[in-house]
Amino acid sequence: MEALIGLGAMLVLMALGAPIFVALGTVALVMLGIEGKPLMDAAAHSVSGINSTTFLAVPFFVMAATFMQKGGIARIIIEAAETWVGHIRGGLGLVCVIATTLFAAISGSSVVTAMAMGTVLIPAMMARGYDRPFALGLVGASGTLGILIPPSLSMILYGLIAEVSVPQLFLAGVIPGLIQAAILATWVIFYSRRKGYASGSRATRSEFVSKNLRALPAVAIPLSVFAGIYSGYTTVTESAGVAAVASVLVALLVYREVKPSEVFRMATEAMKAASAVTFIVMFAMLFAHWITGSGVPTALVNLAIEWDLKPWQFLLALNVIMIVLGMFLDAVAVMLIVTPIVLPLLAQLGINPMHFGIVLIVNMEIAFLTPPIGLNIFVLSSIARAPMSEAIRGMLPFVALMALFLLLVTYIPEISLWLPRTMM
DSSP states (O other), rough: OOHHHHHHHHHHHOOOOHHHHHHHHHHHHHHHHHHHHHHHHHHHHHTTSSSSSTTTTHHHHHHHHHHHTTHHHHHHHHHHHHHOOOOOHHHHHHHHHHHHHHHHHOOOHHHHHHHHHHHHHHHHHHHOOOOHHHHHHHHHHGGHHHHSSSSOHHHHHHHHHHHHHHHHHHHHHHHHHHHHHHHHHHHHHHHHHHHHHHOOOOHHHHHHHHHHHHHHHHHHHHHHHHHHHHHTTSHHHHHHHHHHHHHIIIIISSSOOOOOGGGHHHHHHHHHHHHHHHHHHHHHHHHHHHHHHHTHHHHHHHHHHHTTTTTHHHHHHHHHHHHHHHHHHHOOOOOOOOHHHHOOOOOOOOHHHHHHHHHHHHHHHHHHHSTTTHHHHHHHHHTTTTTHHHHHHHHHHHHHOOOOOOOHHHHOOOHHHHHHHHHH
C-alpha cells in the first residue's frame, strides 16, 4: 500500500509540473525515511549512477549535439539529401526522412532533431505546396529517430539503470531505426502521389558533388563514433569525447557558422543541459533503490507466476500502459518509472532486457507525438506558428504508423537482437 501511495504521489507531482528529478527524488527520500532506511545508503545509491565511465559519455554527446545543431549542420545535410531524392514526387518529404536519419546519428535527442529539421524543412515543404499538417507530422515522426538511431542519450540512461551494455544497445537500435525510416519513406511516397505533390528539379553533377562533399565532415562524426567503438580502439566515453571535439572544430573551422566568441556560451548551454541529465540519473537511481526494496517488483513477479502470464501478453499490456502514461508524462519519466519496476519480470518471463530497451524507446518515440504532453507537437507548432489542433491532426497518421512499428519490434525480437548478437 505504501508503495502505491508513493507512486501515486510521484505521478501527482509530475502532473503539477514538478521537474522529473524533483518528483523522483522527493518521493524516494520521503518513502525511505518513512520506512526507516538510512539516508546515507540513499546518498550512495544516488551517486552510483553517475560514478561510472559510461555516464561520462553524456556531457560529451550533449556538447556534440549542441554544436552540430547551432552550426548549420541540419541545412547542410538537407541540401545533400536533396541532391539524391529531391527530383522524385514527394522528394522533399523523402529528404526529411533521410536527412533526419543522418542528423539523428549526431543529436541523440528527439526534440533537438525535430527542432533543427523543422526550422528548415517545414517552411520549404509549405513553399512547395505540401499540406502543413502533413509537414508537421512527418518532421515530428522523423524527429523521434533521434532517440532510436544511436548514439542515443535515452539508450545510455536505460543502459545505466538496467545495467545493459550501451554499445550493444546502440547496435540494437540500428535495424529498428532503419526500418522506421523505411516505413516513413514508404508513407511519404504513397501520400505524395495521392496528393499530387510537386517534385523538385534534378541536381546537376557539379551540385551533387559539391553539396555531398560539403556534408562529409558532418556525416564523418557519427561514423567515427561507430568505427571507434566497434573496432575496439575507443570506449563509448572516449568516442563521445572525440565527437564533442570534432563537432566544435567542424562548426567553427569547416562550416564557420559558429563564431569563436560564441564557443564559450554554447559550451555553457551544453553543460547546463548535461547537468539536468545528471540530476535525473542520480534521482532515478535513488528511485530504483526504493522501488526495489518496496516489494513492488517481487509482487509483480509472483502475480505473473500466479496468472501464468505469457511474454506476449505481458508485452502487450505493458505497451498499452506505456502509451497511456506517455500521453500524460514526459517520455523520459515513463522510462525512469517503468524500468526498475519491470526489470525482475523480464528475467522471470525470459524477455531479453536489450530487446525490452528498444521496445521501451519506441514507446518513448510515440510519447513525443501524442497529446497533451507530446513535446514534438509543441516544438513544431511553435516553429510553424500553427494551431495545436492542426499539429495534432498532422501527427495522428504517423502515430498509427508508429503503433504498427511498435508491434513489429515487440513481437519480432530478432529485429533488435540480430545485429548485437552477430557483431558482439
